Amino acid sequence: MNLLNSPLGDFTLNRFPLRKKAMLRAWDAADEYLLHYLAENKLLQDDTSLLIVNDGFGGLSIPLNKFQPVVISDSYLSTQAILLNAQNNNIDDGVITIIDSLLTPGSTLNVRSVTGNHVVLIKVPKSLAMLEDQLHRIRPLLDEQSVIVAAAMTKHIHLSTLALFEKIIGPTKTSLARKKSRLIFSQYDGSLKVANNPYPKSCVLPYKLDDVDIKINNHAAVFSQEKLDAGARFFIENIPIEKKYKTIVDLGCGNGILGLMAAIKNPLAKIIFTDESYMAVESSIQNFLSVFEDSREAEFLQTDCLRGVADNSVSLILCNPPFHQDHAINDNVAWQMFLESRAALENKGELWVIGNRHLAYHAKLKKLFGNAEVVVSNKKFVIVKAIKN
Ligand SMILES: C[S@@+](CC[C@H](N)C(=O)[O-])C[C@H]1O[C@@H](n2cnc3c(N)ncnc32)[C@H](O)[C@@H]1O
Known part of the structure; x- marks a missing residue:
């Protein structure tokens, strides 16, 4: 289940966090296709400078470690998975360099040889906004000699995906499908007139503070960047106000809108955003x-x-849980958030969760906390409160 057989050798790969009944592998058919393509076409040499964007759990950087890749990642889970998988496969510290998704192009890329070829591998992210932002960020690192190959499961490659490569990098084509995955080949065009990166974007909240508009900035990876999400809006209208809330956590904070409004409404509370x-x-x-x-x-x-929030230390947790992890839709993360909330809350501390009606968070919370109460609902959303006893 966790042994990747690749043209570069066999590697043991796990997702992070490790789950007892792990149902999903740490790599996908698109990673395998890309590894085979690189090997069959002998695209990597000892002096290749290799950049990998959005390596999920090390499915690319671990087998390609001997080329000392630089990985750009927005995800804590991916970063931890790559570090742990590197350890488990006896890869020395520092062989794989991981940098964050807001990198200033060129500043940290370890180009090992100015004479070697430059290869950029991209796992297509779920969000088109994120892809657009990333292509803008890597374009200044490219030249006519750069080899740029992206990979994804076929169902995640749309005309709009290819249009972004055409618009920001240059002429783009796709491979045939293999095991329901496909590769995208993009050729850098230096003469292309490329518009400015539109991210981060901002929106003005439908609330004022002391008669002043509140403007929110959103980087590309942020959930619902162009307008306030309907669920978040309903949650904000119902954020509780109590003097007893000393510490409030905005769990899965996105742009931090819930924590920000909770701070405004509860002026004495300390806020933690995760x-x-x-x-x-x-x-x-x-x-x-x-x-x-x-x-x-x-x-x-x-x-x-x-992780990092002390047990029994929090008075109120606000949570609008994710229902997918990158392309995989499941409630593992929501369940983990509820379980960890129970540990982090002090006695009588409250977890407030918003969700679409059909997600039935009420039943899950009741099972975990022994109680759950619908605070308020509308046609689409339900806000449920559970108290630690
Ligand atoms: C539905 S969005 C909610 C964002 C924001 N709180 C709001 O209401 O607009 C869920 C958020 O959970 C975050 N998330 C997903 N998995 C997570 C994890 N394992 N730990 C912490 N946050 C996570 C996502 O990055 C995303 O920002």
Whole structure:
């Protein structure tokens, strides 16, 4: 289940976090296709400078470690998986360099040889906005000699995906499908007139603070960047206000909108923002600072759910859980968030969760906490509260 047979050798790969009944492999057919393509076409030499964008759990960087890749990642889970998989496969520290998704192009890319060829591998992310932002960020690193190959499962490659490569990199074509996956080949065109990167984007909230508009900035990876998500809006309208809330966590904070509004409504509380996405945490920091500057205490953690938040320390947790992890749709993360919330809450602490009606979070919370109450609902969303006893 976790042994990847590749043309570069066999590697043991696990996802992060490791789950007892892991149903999903740490790599997909698109990773395998890409590895075979690179080997069959002898595209990698000892002096190749290799950049990998969005390596999921090490499915590319681990087999390709001997080329000392630089990996660009927005995800804490991916980063941890790559580090652990490197250890498990006896790959020395520092062989794989991981940098965050807001890299300034060129500043950190370890070009090992100016004479070697440059190969850029891209796993197509779920979000088109993220792909657009990433292509803009890597374009300045490319030249006519660069080899650019992207990979994804066929169902995740759309005309709009290819249009972005055409618009930002240059002429683009796809391979035949293999095991329901496909490769995308893009050729850098230096003469292409490329528009500016439209990210980060901003939107004005339908609320004011002391009669002043609140403007929110969103990096490309952030959930619902162009307007306030309908669920978040309903949640904000119902954020509780209590003097007893000393510490409030915005769990899976995205742009931090829930924590920000909770801070405004509960002026004495300390707010902790957590998200596994680097861009989400950076957006939250920016948005919090733009309202409070440094007048208000807050903590920002790029982490897995509530890792790093002490047990029995939190009065209120606000959560709009994700229902997918990259392309995989499941409720593992929501369940993990609820479980870790129970540990992080102090006695009588409250977890407030919003979800679409059909997600039935009420039943899950009741099972875990022994209680769950619908605070408010509308046609689409339900807000459920569970109390730690
Ligand atoms: C539905 S969005 C909610 C964003 C924001 N709170 C809102 O209401 O607009 C879910 C968020 O959970 C984050 N997330 C997904 N998996 C996570 C994990 N394992 N740990 C922490 N955050 C995670 C995603 O990056 C995303 O920002």
